[in-house]
Amino acid sequence: MARRRVVLVTGANSGIGLALCERILSEDNQIHLCMACRNMQKAEAAKSELLLTHPGADISLLKVDVGNVKSVIKAAEEIKQRYQHVDYLYLNAGIMPNPHFSLKAFLSNLLSRKVFVMFQTGQGLLTQEDWLTDDGLQQVFMTNVFGHFLLIRNLEPVLCQADCVSHVVWTSSSNAGKSAFSLTDYQHSQGQESYSSSKYATDLLSVGLNKHYNNKKPESLDPMKKYLSCTSGFGNNYVTLCKMDINVITAEIFYQELLKLQVQMEEKNKVGDYR
Known part of the structure; x- marks a missing residue:
């Protein structure tokens, strides 16, 4: 009997993650789906919802908080105990x-040349507050x-084998930010720049992951492009490509900086050897 392919999805209990699980089961009901979620109550509800449309x-x-x-x-460690190989x-x-609405930023921009941009985009009206982890x-x-970088690094024994390399896919609903990169920005940035820097960082890491993992397979997707799922005005679904404004050298530098940060967190x- 053929071994069931194992598919693991983080943030699987709602939104894109849950829709992805639904699509995967619709395409192949013989796979083993592992839903990795932070809130197990919501995860149980999502699993029950999927079993209604895909009985059997x-x-x-799997409980995991990628923010910790x-x-x-x-x-x-639990994944490695459960599975010999994770396919996707x-x-x-x-x-x-x-x-949050920022009265100070609003008054500051009201009499400046930024006023039109402020009312067009909301920039200067709203600020986004980030916070520090433990x-x-x-x-x-x-x-x-x-958090996802750490997960991949610790799953290398089940992601990379002598005769097989798993598919590692980064899903995202946002476009790339174009802010300048430095590791310090991601550790200490505040407000609006924090999220745009994070979006840019996901693109950098996506390119780095493709180089270190997916590019070992001849069928790999183009690591320098985003594959965007779209729907036309007539309700037809299609995929379009968007070239990322990413320098491969910068992505490699970022990847190496994450390796250093990994050692610091270790x-x-x-918590043991991250490898």
């Missing part, structure tokens, strides 16, 4: 800072970028 589907749940270093490491890993979980990292950066948390 092979679905399991120790939770990621613990979840990775969808990095979907993510958060946004809470937007490890001293910005929560958005930890959740959207570094020393701080004493």
Whole structure:
């Protein structure tokens, strides 16, 4: 009997993650689906919803908070105990800072040349507040970028084998930010720049992941392009390509900086060898 392929989706209990799980089961009901979620009550409800439309589907749940270093490491260890190989890993979980009306920014921009942009885009009307994790990292950066990086690094034994390399896919509903990159920005940035930097960081890491993992397969997608799922005005679904404004050298530098940060978090948390 052929081994069932294992598909793992983070942030699988709602939104894009849940829709992705539904689509995967519709395409192949013989796979084993692992829904990796932070809130297990919502995960149970999502699993029940999927089983209504796909009775008999092979679905399991995994508790993981990609915004917490120790939770990621613990979840990775559990995955390695459960499975000998993960065939598809969808990095979907993510958060946004809470937007707040800024009276100070509004009054400051009201008499400036930025007033038209402010009313057109909301920039200057709203600020987005990020916060620090217990490890001293910005929560958005930890959740959207570094948490998934740690997960992949700790899953290397089941993602990379001598005769097979798994598909690692980053899902996102946002376009790339174009802010300048430095690791310090992601650890200490505040307000609107925090989220745009995080979006840019996901693109940098996406390119880095493709170089270090997916490009080992001849059928890999173009690592320098986003594959956007769209719907026409007539309700027809299609995929379009969007070239990312990313320098491969910058992506590699970013990847190496994440490796250094990984070592720092290892020393701080004493959670074992990240490899």
